[in-house]
Each structure stands twice: as structure tokens, then as C-alpha cells.
Amino acid sequence: ISLPHLSCQEVTDKHDWMSQTVKERLREAVKHGRCEYANPGRKGEFRLRFIHKGEVFLTDCSGKKLVSAWNINGEEEEEEVGMLDSAAIHTVIVVDHSGSMRKSDVPGYDSRIEAVYDCLIRDHIEPRVEQLRGKETLQQQHVVSLVHMSSSPTIVLDRHQVNEDLIPTIRATMTSPRSHGHYVPALDAVLDLLRPSRVNKEKIFIFFLSDGVPSDHIDRVCCHGVFVWKSFTSHRTNRQFLRRCPGNSACRRAVVDEVTTECLQKMRLIGDIYGRDRVFVCTAAFGPSDQDYEVLEKMSKVLPNSSFQKLGLSSNCLRTAFSSLTTTVTALCSELAGATLTNRTVKKDTMDGAAQRAESIDLAQGWDFYAVRRREGQLPRGDNMTVLGKYKWDFASKSLVFHAIAADVEGFVHRQTWFGEGSERFAFKCMEVSRQLVRDRLLVTPTGPQLVAKSSKMQEQANTLKDIMPFFHVQGEAHTLSLLFNRRLQGPDAWNIHFLPSYAYELRDNSFHDGIAWVYVEEELEGKFTKWNSNNGHVKNQRKLKDCVVCFQNPRQVRLSCGHAILCLDCLQNCLRSNDSCLLCRKRIEVHKNKLLAVSPAPQATYVAPHASSSLGAILEDEEDEEGEEDEEEVLTYEHGNEVVNIDDIPQCFSHFTYQVSDGIMLVCDLQGVWNATDGFLLTDPVIHTSKKIDEFKHRSNLKLEGMKKFFESHTCNVFCKKLGLKKPNL
Numbered sequence: 001i002s003l004p005h006l007s008c009q010e011v012t013d014k015h016d017w018m019s020q021t022v023k024e025r026l027r028e029a030v031k032h033g034r035c036e037y038a039n040p041g042r043k044g045e046f047r048l049r050f051i052h053k054g055e056v057f058l059t060d061c062s063g064k065k066l067v068s069a070w071n072i073n074g075e076e077e078e079e080e081v082g083m084l085d086s087a088a089i090h091t092v093i094v095v096d097h098s099g100s101m102r103k104s105d106v107p108g109y110d111s112r113i114e115a116v117y118d119c120l121i122r123d124h125i126e127p128r129v130e131q132l133r134g135k136e137t138l139q140q141q142h143v144v145s146l147v148h149m150s151s152s153p154t155i156v157l158d159r160h161q162v163n164e165d166l167i168p169t170i171r172a173t174m175t176s177p178r179s180h181g182h183y184v185p186a187l188d189a190v191l192d193l194l195r196p197s198r199v200n201k202e203k204i205f206i207f208f209l210s211d212g213v214p215s216d217h218i219d220r221v222c223c224h225g226v227f228v229w230k231s232f233t234s235h236r237t238n239r240q241f242l243r244r245c246p247g248n249s250a251c252r253r254a255v256v257d258e259v260t261t262e263c264l265q266k267m268r269l270i271g272d273i274y275g276r277d278r279v280f281v282c283t284a285a286f287g288p289s290d291q292d293y294e295v296l297e298k299m300s301k302v303l304p305n306s307s308f309q310k311l312g313l314s315s316n317c318l319r320t321a322f323s324s325l326t327t328t329v330t331a332l333c334s335e336l337a338g339a340t341l342t343n344r345t346v347k348k349d350t351m352d353g354a355a356q357r358a359e360s361i362d363l364a365q366g367w368d369f370y371a372v373r374r375r376e377g378q379l380p381r382g383d384n385m386t387v388l389g390k391y392k393w394d395f396a397s398k399s400l401v402f403h404a405i406a407a408d409v410e411g412f413v414h415r416q417t418w419f420g421e422g423s424e425r426f427a428f429k430c431m432e433v434s435r436q437l438v439r440d441r442l443l444v445t446p447t448g449p450q451l452v453a454k455s456s457k458m459q460e461q462a463n464t465l466k467d468i469m470p471f472f473h474v475q476g477e478a479h480t481l482s483l484l485f486n487r488r489l490q491g492p493d494a495w496n497i498h499f500l501p502s503y504a505y506e507l508r509d510n511s512f513h514d515g516i517a518w519v520y521v522e523e524e525l526e527g528k529f530t531k532w533n534s535n536n537g538h539v540k541n542q543r544k545l546k547d548c549v550v551c552f553q554n555p556r557q558v559r560l561s562c563g564h565a566i567l568c569l570d571c572l573q574n575c576l577r578s579n580d581s582c583l584l585c586r587k588r589i590e591v592h593k594n595k596l597l598a599v600s601p602a603p604q605a606t607y608v609a610p611h612a613s614s615s616l617g618a619i620l621e622d623e624e625d626e627e628g629e630e631d632e633e634e635v636l637t638y639e640h641g642n643e644v645v646n647i648d649d650i651p652q653c654f655s656h657f658t659y660q661v662s663d664g665i666m667l668v669c670d671l672q673g674v675w676n677a678t679d680g681f682l683l684t685d686p687v688i689h690t691s692k693k694i695d696e697f698k699h700r701s702n703l704k705l706e707g708m709k710k711f712f713e714s715h716t717c718n719v720f721c722k723k724l725g726l727k728k729p730n731l
Helices: 007-014 020-032 112-131 136-141 165-173 183-193 195-199 250-276 294-299 317-342 465-489 569-577 649-661 704-714 717-723
Strands: 034-037 045-052 055-060 067-070 089-096 140-147 154-161 204-212 231-234 240-242 279-286 306-310 367-372 386-394 399-402 411-415 425-438 442-446 449-456 498-499 502-508 516-523 637-640 643-646 665-668 674-675 681-684 687-690
Touching: 020 055, 020 067, 020 231, 045 317, 089 112, 089 317, 112 165, 112 317, 136 140, 136 665, 154 165, 183 204, 183 250, 195 250, 204 250, 204 294, 204 317, 240 399, 240 411, 250 279, 250 294, 279 294, 279 502, 279 674, 294 306, 306 317, 306 569, 367 386, 367 502, 367 674, 425 569, 442 465, 449 465, 465 498, 465 502, 465 516, 465 665, 502 665, 516 569, 569 643, 649 681, 649 704, 665 704, 687 704
Parallel strands: 089 140, 089 204, 204 279, 279 306, 498 681
Antiparallel strands: 034 045, 045 055, 055 067, 140 154, 231 240, 367 411, 386 399, 386 502, 411 425, 425 442, 425 449, 449 516, 502 516, 637 643, 665 687, 674 681
């Protein structure tokens, strides 16, 4: 593919690619796109190429500094006109229409194609039409395309809305199969159908069904210019033979491999143009079980959100495949339903922490005050914002129980602006207070610990009991598993994992639905906040794109004396034997100035820092990377007996432990909070991935089995995993 090149300066001058929007696109490409090693720079420096949603980003070896960027095939960015909502879904169904689909070997049907159409309509189209009946807006966002795959593909449906007219339209498109089933032209037709998806955010489902191998090789010549797969009839024996060439079987194999490669390239191109995170692919083999379906299986492995199903000639398996497609689309619709909710317009807090921790707080400076309602007392006249009750989550009964408010507490204050945010919630300062009147101004004095209130970013869900209950259940289940983990680990207090107790305040506030606001509250954490892992596979001290630039297998483990961190220990030793200079800057390596980096996975799970103190180890590396790269993450070591262990390994082990102890039903991750040698880990806001439908854990952060896979893809078992006898599953 010929790609026009734009220098970094041209990009800056013409399109302002280094604006915040392009930086976000680069981060998205690093996270979801395809990564390749690019050609070295003019001075021999290593570079990476990221391809995502039709754009190519050329970066330095860290993946952070943009060198150049361009569109695939040099296409100009299309104007985003009539952009659809992110909840829109385009389903493209490719059905094999070759002559073999006329065979009548499916029980209960006259032909294979009749079975396909009947199951398609009954188990996919009809349920979706019924689901969207009467919902005109969603019908416009959900469209279906249908391609007949033969020698030349036929697009019989082009973005037809999922409504009552879709069923008779599909029935009318059923024709008698003929000729061969060519994969490559059919995939080209899919690319043509998806062209409008370049300028909207719709999700793309591709269902590719065939009863055999691609037939594209029949019309192709080998390197000798011979149609090696075309047959001719012998005049002597009246039998058919394949044409011969100097290569014979080798040429035939090469032509087949060429077709397979093109099919995989087409699938990869779809992911590159429209986004690997937006495209869902299912390839289905509907034919005799002894047939070769290697190409279909390989096509399903190109993109991450893909699957392959070998159905045989069973109509029940075919119905199950279409039902599974319907379930996947329906589940995604439910997941994207949150995208149609209204975002809350809440400003970020600009007050410094010292002002918020003052002995007296002026309510006029952006605070809401709720008076405590006493059964025996009367509220001041006109004070309609009150505390109706305080509740604490009971781990034993798994429910909210009434919790008495201290006698000296006269009210509850809640900050109007947020100081922190996550993917789903805002965090607000709040506290219990007593009040006093000073010079006609109402001041309040904190009477308890600093609190943090967390509420949804969506207007319809904010401060509702339905929204906060899943967080209580998740935190409660994580707490139960942490108690079991601490007992099994049998380590010092510094190894123990605890989760914050959580509370709920029921407030009378007419600005919320039904005049009631439920506020989810935790005590504020004291210490350095750390995120040990996330719900999508990220692990602290295990960053991507940090492979050794020589072997590309081990992580970078050493920062050289010149400042470059590019080698693992093995490659450093080899480099010192052959050449004692840095591969990037050619400066001489001074061995005594090299520094060990805190990058996992490492050959050992134990890290010993030079000159480490007796109780808390030192930070191995805290210098800044060149050209604005972020600091290397620090590694905390803790001395216990005769061993020095990496404290960061314990949360990763806990996540692994929760999967094994629950028999693979759930996995606790997104572990974040503070640690000290006295109290151990004090964590908040965990996430539970579960493979079963459990209403208590139903929230957007629950990525189910996919989240479990992402965790174990990045997880490396450590000394604590071995201590507990944990085994890495094969998901």
C-alpha cells in the first residue's frame, strides 16, 4: 500500500495534529490498534507504527512521541456529517451462495441455503425486529446488510433498518446458489458496505458463513502463468485433469496460500480502518465435518473480538449460532444504553486542599448543607434539606443497616464541585459537621473524619439507590475474599489486604428525583494513592511497549549511564562483550552508573534495592525519561525474615487468588488505594468480572470473561502466587 508521508512540521502546520484531540486518538491507537515495528529513523533509532481507525501513527520506541501521521491509502478525512450515536450497530451477513449450497443434506430442509435463510430469519432477524418494535430511533440506528458470496458477490441488502419490512425483504432475496464461493471479492464487498462507517461511531458485526474452502484459487495463475487449478478433459480417456506447470503441486499450494493471505489481509484492513475495538467477527462453517475450514478459523483470529464456529450440517447448531449472534448484539445494546444517558454538568473543584481542611467552613463557598433530623427534635423553619438516615453496609447480611449518627453531629456538608473522577463516577468532598453562627454567617466545623462521596456521571443515575447498590455488593464481596486471602497468605500486617467500609446517606433534596438523594460515602484515604491494576488488563510496573529493542522478548531492565533505557540484562551483557557503547547515542557505557529499572515481568519476583533500609526498600529508579517520557514506576520492597519481597506483587496475587478460589466464576481487579508497612493495603472501588449473570455485580466495569482474559494476558505469577499454589488458567 502506498502511503503518503507527512512530516511532523507539516502535520502541525496544516492539521494541528498535536492538539488534544489527536493526542487522544494516538492514545486510543496505542491501546486498541495494531502495533508494528517501523523502519528505523535517520539516525538508526527504533520506531513503532500504530494503525487504528484508518490512521497510521509513527512514534518513537516509547509509543508516546508522535513522529508522523497519515491516513491509510492517503484518503482525506471525510467530513463528519450526520454522525450516528455510539449505540448504532451495523450487522453485515455474508452467506455462501456457491453451487454446493444446493445440496439437500440438512435434515428437514430441501437445501443448505434454505436452512440458512430459515434459521437466519427465525433466530436472528425476528427477535431483533421484535426487540425494536415501536422504537423508531433505534430502528434507524440498527441496520443490516446481506451479501451473497459466489464468483462475483451480490449486495442484496444495503444498510436496511431493522423493522417489520426487513423479514419479507430477506425472503425475497433468496435465489438459487450457483458457481463458486470466492472469499476475496466478498470481503471487498464488505469493505464497500462499511465505507459510511468511517464517519460515525457505530459498532460493526460481521457474520461470515461458508460450507467450504475459498474457491478464489481456481481463477488464479501461478508464478509460471498457468491456471494450475483449472481442469481440462482428456480426449483419450474422457477424464478431467488439472493443468500442469513446472511447479505442479508446489505452485498449487502457493496459489492457495496466496488466497489465504489475501483473506487475512482483508480482515486486518477492516480492523485497521474501522477500529479493532469496534469490529466483531463471527465465522461459521456450515458443511460436512470432515471438510477443511482452516481459512475460516484463521480469519476469526485476526481481530480480538472474533469467534469461529464449526456447525456441521445440523440445523440446531445453525440456529444456536444465529441465536448467539442475537444475544451478543442485544448484550452490546444494553451495554451501550448508557451512552444515551445525559451527562451531568458538574464543574471541577478549584479550591486547594488546605482551604477545604480548615477548622471552620463557610457554606457560601460552594457547599450544600443538610441538617440532621432528630426524632425528638424539631428542624429550624424553612430548612428543607435534611439527613433522613445514615446506613452502613453489613458484610454478614449483605444489606444496608441503619447506623446511628453521633450526638454532636448537626449536619452533613457536600461539596458542589468534584475533585476527582473515574470512568463512571465523580468524587466529592463531604463530612459530618456541627454548625455555628458568626457575624450573621453560618459556619460549620468538621466533627469526624474527612469523607469522599461518589456518584454517577449520568444525570438519570446520579444519587439513586439502584445505582449505588452494585458498588456495595462488589465492595462487600471483595472484602470477604480479602479476609480469606489474608488467612491463606499468613504474612505480616504489611501483606494484608483490606477494603474501605462504605456508608450511604439518605438525604431530602428536592433537586433530585422524588426529592430523595442517596449518597455513597467512604472515608478519605491517607497516603500515596496507587493503582495496582485496572479492569482492562493494565498492571502496575508491567507497561506495554517496553520490550528490549534487541531481542524484543524480555522487558527493558537497565537504564544505561547515558540515560537510555533500551536493553534487558542479557542483551546488556552481550553488548558489553561486543561493543561497549549505547546503540542509540553511541556513547560509552559506564557500567558503574547503570541503574536497574522497576519493570515487570522480571527473571525473579524479588527485588532488592541498593542500600535499602531495614523496613522499607528504596525506589530503584526515579529519574525522568528523555523527551518528556513519564517516570518509571517505583517498586516498593518490604523485608520479612530473610527475604525482601516486592509489595506490588501482592495485589496481583490477590486478583489471581479470587479467580481460583471462586472456581473461575469471578475475578476482583481494578485494585487501587494506599499501602503502608503498618496497616497493609487499604483499597477502594474494586471491580468484579464475573462469568455468570449475577444482578448484584451488574455494572459497566464488569467485562465478564473478556476482562478475565485481559487480566491473565498481562499477569505474571510471582512468589505469592507460588506460595498459595495458584495456577494460571488457559482461557
